[in-house]
Amino acid sequence: MTFSICVREPYVDADGDDQHRFGVAVTTRLPGVGALCPFASEHGAVATQALTNVELGEKGMDYLEDGLAVDDALRALLNADDGRAERQLHGVGSEATFAFTGDDCLGWAGHREGDDYTVAGNLLAGEGVVEATADAYERNADADADEPLAKRLIDALGAGHAAGGDKRDDLAIQSAAVVVTSTEDRETEPYYNDLRVDATETPLRDLRETFSMAREGYEAALEKYAEE
Template identity: 45%
Template structure:
């Protein structure tokens, strides 16, 4: 089971994802200055990396994913979705992904999941993202992930074991934008706890060392 969201807002691009497998943050979500993408079901880290490279080279995300899947012998069991900096979106669910599997596409965001208890999970996630306008992108992504978990998530009734939140934000790079829970009984709840802590630590760091983040993350 995996459910996730990719979104772009005001030059910031991000992914939030939760799954029953361990260490999802190391394999599935990818962000860069040009967009965000998530690969799941039969996860392919190379597919995520190649998509991000294509975005950085100026290729629209829908064209990049279509091209890459055309050469993928396992495309039927892939699920990949994402957004680019120009407002483009893509969401593809292979014919052999475990049901319930599907996606939702809205203005500047995509939601996708597989092995879900039902379509309501995707609907709840899309609704939550659309009703959190005005909050920061990392807060909106996390709220959307929580909505998916609260709507039932895994069709087997199991909690996500790992979760991750990644945001490319050139204006405010700090700890709350790259978080991972690699193994936990309730990974989404743990990710929310870590996000709260990282947000505080990140703010304190920026206040004490106002130029440090810019040195580590140049424009």
């Protein structure tokens, strides 16, 4: 019912300090995916999907905050979950990645892990959806590194959608979401780093338009109140 991407990116802030940004983006052929599946903080990013168990995302973030590595945290949660065969769970922490697809997930279901990202999906048109999402992120991480991570994650989902996306064409009402966080202590978090489109027939197009407007509004506010 869903495909998503979780990412960890190192960068150097304006003061020359090493930082990390974490992001997760997700889309599905059901409404309200942003309320259930994506989780991110300054410690990592997690997506829980298929037969979604929100507690896996919530507790996963708690474990990361407590200092557990993402692979240890998510594996421990799955081991205690009687419904794990129907779950998909993946994410990134400060150093590791983790991806799991239960044997009873429906349709084509699977995942891919890179050095700093994970992609997973179920009830998809095929493996090409996950591959296209991952490949697009890898390309954009190099070619468009100056673009905000939120935009690049939305673009990666767009590539997956173009490769077939969620196969349930009979479900018109869809949704999408993107969340980006950072270890950097900033006075103002960019408005475009936490966006949701909860019910629409064109989720990625609408999320991309929402991002563009949020970015424009953020930059206009910075310009207007720069002196203050």
